[in-house]
Amino acid sequence: MSEEVGQLSCQELVELVTDYLEDALDDGTRARFELHVGLCHGCAAYLGQMEETATRLGSIPVDSLSTEATSTLLDAFRGFRR
Numbered sequence: 001m002s003e004e005v006g007q008l009s010c011q012e013l014v015e016l017v018t019d020y021l022e023d024a025l026d027d028g029t030r031a032r033f034e035l036h037v038g039l040c041h042g043c044a045a046y047l048g049q050m051e052e053t054a055t056r057l058g059s060i061p062v063d064s065l066s067t068e069a070t071s072t073l074l075d076a077f078r079g080f081r082r
């Protein structure tokens, strides 16, 4: 559609992880998601953890996407960035 796709924030990405893993994102959102993951080490690590957890449990732990968990993760992301 447009090349002027805004970048996702880390918080938006975290909120979209479940849909991403369920392959429920539309093409544009998916492209932005993958762009962000490609550029953001913290989110790449988070996505890897979620994929691993989803594989291990056989489902996606939606509880881990609570607001509290998200802010904890975002704090952790800041720690990854040096």
Ligand SMILES: [Zn+2]
Pocket: 009, 010, 013, 036, 040, 041, 042, 043
């Ligand atoms: Zn990020």
